[in-house]
Amino acid sequence: GAGVSQSPSNKVTEKGKDVELRCDPISGHTALYWYRQSLGQGLEFLIYFQGNSAPDKSGLPSDRFSAERTGGSVSTLTIQRTQQEDSAVYLCASSFLTASGNEQFFGPGTRLTVL
Amino acid sequence: AQSVTQLDSHVSVSEGTPVLLRCNYSSSYSPSLFWYVQHPNKGLQLLLKYTSAATLVKGINGFEAEFKKSETSFHLTKPSAHMSDAAEYFCVVSERLQGGKLIFGQGTELSVKP
Numbered sequence: 134g135a136g137v138s139q140s141p142s143n144k145v146t147e148k149g150k151d152v153e154l155r156c157d158p159i160s161g162h163t164a165l166y167w168y169r170q171s172l173g174q175g176l177e178f179l180i181y182f183q184g185n186s187a188p189d190k191s192g193l194p195s196d197r198f199s200a201e202r203t204g205g206s207v208s209t210l211t212i213q214r215t216q217q218e219d220s221a222v223y224l225c226a227s228s229f230l231t232a233s234g235n236e237q238f239f240g241p242g243t244r245l246t247v248l
Numbered sequence: 249a250q251s252v253t254q255l256d257s258h259v260s261v262s263e264g265t266p267v268l269l270r271c272n273y274s275s276s277y278s279p280s281l282f283w284y285v286q287h288p289n290k291g292l293q294l295l296l297k298y299t300s301a302a303t304l305v306k307g308i309n310g311f312e313a314e315f316k317k318s319e320t321s322f323h324l325t326k327p328s329a330h331m332s333d334a335a336e337y338f339c340v341v342s343e344r345l346q347g348g349k350l351i352f353g354q355g356t357e358l359s360v361k362p
Contacts, residue, residue, distance in 0.1 A: 164348060176338065176352035189347050224292070228348060234280040234299035235348055239292040 135159070137240035139225050145246045146215055154210045154243045158227030165208050166228075166237060167200060171221035179223075182208060215247045250275040250341045252353035260359040267311075267326040269356045271339030274320065281322045282340040282350070283313055292338070298322065309333070334360045 138157040146152050158165050167179040178192040182202040193199070197216075202208040212219055222244050226237035255270040273279060283295040296307025303315040313324045322339060339353040 166349060168350070168352075175354045178349045178351065181347050181349055183347065189349060192349075226292075226350075230348070234297065234342070236282075236294050236297065237348070237350060239284075241291045 137225055137227050137238050139223075139240040139243050141243060142241065143244045143246075145248065147248050148217060149214055151211065151213045152215055152245065154212075154223050154245070156208045156210070156225030156227075156240060158206065158208070158225070159238055160206075162227035162229055162238075163205065164228045164230060164235070164237075165202060166226045167208070167210050168224040168226065169221045170224060170242070174221075176224075179210070212245075215245075217247050220245055220247045250279060250343050250346075250351050252339050252341050252351055254337075254339050254353035254356050256356050257354065258357045258359070260361065261329045262361045263331055264328050267324070267329045267333065267358065269324040269337050269339075269358065271322045271324065271353060272320050273322060273339070273341045275341055275343055277343050277345075280342045281313075281315060282342070283307065283311070283322075283324050284338045284340055284352075286336045286338065286355075288335070295324070295337075329358075329360045331360050331362065334358055 140155045165182040170176045180190045184205050185202050197213045200210045222242040224242045225240045228235040228237045251274045253272045281298040284292045286292050295311050296305045298305045298315045306312045311326045336355045340350045
């Protein structure tokens with residue numbers, strides 16, 4: 134079956150512009166996670182969804198970052214007024230449950246470059 | 249709060265020799281521990297996981313890891329390295345009541361020489 138998909142695969146934008154990143158989880162997975170991978174910070178948690186609710190947004194770096202999930206499926210991560218430090222690979226993962234031992238399946242990521 | 253320390257940023261081995269990638273964790277509760285691998289320009293793939301069952305965990309491609317609570321370690325090993333094992337490896341911790349979010353170590357880049 135299909136894995137986690139993300140779009141676009143690459144995004145180049147100018148500083149100050151808004152961007153939207155999309156994640157399509159594996160069908161039937163109720164949990165969805167966003168992470169960011171950058172040279173300086175490594176891999177860091179941003180936010181997770183259980184269904185359409187986001188119980189933990191603690192990893193979002195600023196109020197310029199927001200995310201939503203609709204229909205218990207697709208999620209979008211929005212970055213407003215992008216800054217150069219937002220340049221990173223944004224990874225989405227999904228799992229069947231939010232239990233700590235569940236395997237998360239990762240998408241290929243969206244590489245964001247802010248000029 | 250939980251955290252993970254990977255003790256080596258880069259490990260280089262010769263093909264056919266053993267691999268050891270070291271990881272120490274810090275956790276307030278009984279953690280779940282994982283090793284993920286990331287090949288160049290590829291997505292993250294789960295190698296193995298520990299979730300309070302057997303302390304010696306076997307994963308894919310001949311990798312295994314041993315959970316040692318007394319040492320707070322979860323080192324990854326493989327008896328004989330292949331060229332295809334060259335990749336970035338991440339030790340990861342997750343705690344109960346944290347929604348399953350993963351806390352990643354900084355990664356260890358494994359190089360395999362012919």
